[in-house]
Amino acid sequence: MGNETMKLWGVSVSYFTGKIEAYLRYKRIPYAMEHPFADARRIRALAGAVQVPLIERADGRWMSDSTAIIQAFEGEFPYRPVLPPDPVVGFIARLIEDYADEWLWRAAMHFRWSYEHDRELLSRILADEVTSHLPAPRVLRRTMMKRRQRQSFVVRDGVDESTSPHVESGYLAALDAMSAMLAARPFLLGTAPSIADYGMMGPMFRHFGQDPTPAEIMRSRAPAVFEWVARMWNAGSLNESPAFLDRVPEDAEPLLRELAETHLVQLRENALAFARGEATFAMTVQGARYRRLPVSQFRVHCLAQLREHFAALAPQAQTAVRGLLPYPGCDLLWSEVVPARSGYDEAREAPYNKAIRVFETHREPIMARLLGAVTRRR
Numbered sequence: 001m002g003n004e005t006m007k008l009w010g011v012s013v014s015y016f017t018g019k020i021e022a023y024l025r026y027k028r029i030p031y032a033m034e035h036p037f038a039d040a041r042r043i044r045a046l047a048g049a050v051q052v053p054l055i056e057r058a059d060g061r062w063m064s065d066s067t068a069i070i071q072a073f074e075g076e077f078p079y080r081p082v083l084p085p086d087p088v089v090g091f092i093a094r095l096i097e098d099y100a101d102e103w104l105w106r107a108a109m110h111f112r113w114s115y116e117h118d119r120e121l122l123s124r125i126l127a128d129e130v131t132s133h134l135p136a137p138r139v140l141r142r143t144m145m146k147r148r149q150r151q152s153f154v155v156r157d158g159v160d161e162s163t164s165p166h167v168e169s170g171y172l173a174a175l176d177a178m179s180a181m182l183a184a185r186p187f188l189l190g191t192a193p194s195i196a197d198y199g200m201m202g203p204m205f206r207h208f209g210q211d212p213t214p215a216e217i218m219r220s221r222a223p224a225v226f227e228w229v230a231r232m233w234n235a236g237s238l239n240e241s242p243a244f245l246d247r248v249p250e251d252a253e254p255l256l257r258e259l260a261e262t263h264l265v266q267l268r269e270n271a272l273a274f275a276r277g278e279a280t281f282a283m284t285v286q287g288a289r290y291r292r293l294p295v296s297q298f299r300v301h302c303l304a305q306l307r308e309h310f311a312a313l314a315p316q317a318q319t320a321v322r323g324l325l326p327y328p329g330c331d332l333l334w335s336e337v338v339p340a341r342s343g344y345d346e347a348r349e350a351p352y353n354k355a356i357r358v359f360e361t362h363r364e365p366i367m368a369r370l371l372g373a374v375t376r377r378r
C-alpha cells in the first residue's frame with residue numbers, strides 16, 4: 001500500500017475536508033479529491049452517509065470522520081506524529097479538537113449563510129461544485145443551496161436574532177484565545193502542529209479564513225491566526241522534527257475556559273436529551289438561551305470518546321487534567337453524571353464503519369428532498 005493515492009471525497013470549501021487536507025499534506029500522504037454528490041446513492045451504500053470528507057482506500061475500504069481518520073492514520077503513518085506524547089497535553093489536544101469540530105461549527109455556518117455577501121459567494125461556489133449534475137438551472141440550484149444550508153445549519157441550529165450575538169462572540173473568543181497561544185509558539189502546543197491545530201483548521205481555514213465577513217474580522221483582530229492558517233497549510237515544508245510541549249502552557253487557559261463554558265455545556269445537554277429520547281433540547285451558554293437545538297447522536301459518541309480517553313490516563317495524569325479544567329460542569333469528562341451511550345460504532349470499526357451525519361435526524365427541507373430524490377434515482 002506504499003504508494004497508494006487516497007481517493008478523498010470532499011468539497012473545496014468544506015470545514016472538515018479542509019482539516020483533513022491540511023493533515024494529509026503535512027503527513028505527505030498522497031490524495032486526489034473528487035466530489036461525492038453525483039454518486040450519492042453508491043456512496044451512501046458504501047460509506048453509510050453522504051458527507052465529506054470520506055476516504056476510499058485502494059483495497060475498497062471506506063473511512064469516515066476526520067477524528068477517527070487521523071487517529072487511524074497516526075498508527076499507519078508514524079512520520080510526523082500529531083498526537084503529543086505527554087498524556088496530559090495529548091488529552092487537552094483532543095479536547096481542543098472536539099471543541100473546534102463540534103462547537104465552532106455553528107458560528108462558521110452562521111457567518112457563511114446569514115450574511116448576504118458570504119451567502120451569495122458560497123452558494124455560487126457550492127452550486128457549481130456539488131450540484132452541477134442535477135438537471136436544474138444554476139439559479140434554482142443556487143437558491144436551493146442557500147435555503148438548505150441556512151435552514152439546516154443556521155435556523156434549525158438555534159441561531160436567531162437573540163442568539164446570533166453570542167454565536168459571533170464565540171468566534172471572537174476563539175480568535176483571542178488562539179492569538180494568546182500563538183504569541184508564544186508557531187503552533188498551539190509546540191513547534192509542530194498537533195491534533196489541536198488540525199481541529200482548529202476546520203473552522204479557521206475554509207470558513208473563517210476564507211468567507212468574506214469572518215476573514216475580514218480575522219485579518220484585523222487576529223493577524224497571528226491568519227498567519228497560522230497559512231503556516232498550517234504549508235506545514236509540510238517543516239524540516240525540524242516535531243517538538244510538543246511536555247505540559248499544557250498557561251496561555252491555554254482562555255481557550256480551556258471558553259471550551260468548558262460552551263462546548264462542554266452543549267455536550268452535556270445534548271447527551272441528556274439523547275438519553276431521554278428527545279429530538280431537540282435547550283441550553284443556556286454564557287447567559288445566552290438557545291431554545292431549540294437538534295439532538296445529535298454523533299455528539300454523544302464524541303463525549304463517550306473523550307471519556308474513554310480520560311479513563312485510560314494514569315491517575316496522576318487524570319489529576320493534572322482535572323486541575324486544568326476547574327470550571328463548573330467539566331466533571332462530565334470524568335464521571336457518569338451524564339449517560340453517554342450513543343449506539344454509534346458499537347462494533348468499534350471506526351473509521352472503517354458506516355458513517356452518520358452530525359444531525360442525522362434532520363428532516364430535509366422539501367426542495368432538498370426533491371433534488372435528493374433526483375440524485376438518488378441516477
Ligand SMILES: N[C@@H](CCC(=O)N[C@@H](CS)C(=O)NCC(=O)O)C(=O)O
Nearest residue numbers: 014015016017051052053065066067
Ligand atoms: N464528523 C465528521 C463531520 C463531517 C461533516 O459534517 N461534513 C460536512 C461538510 S464540512 C458534511 O458533509 N455535511 C453534510 C451535509 O451538509 O449534508 C468529520 O469529522 O469528518
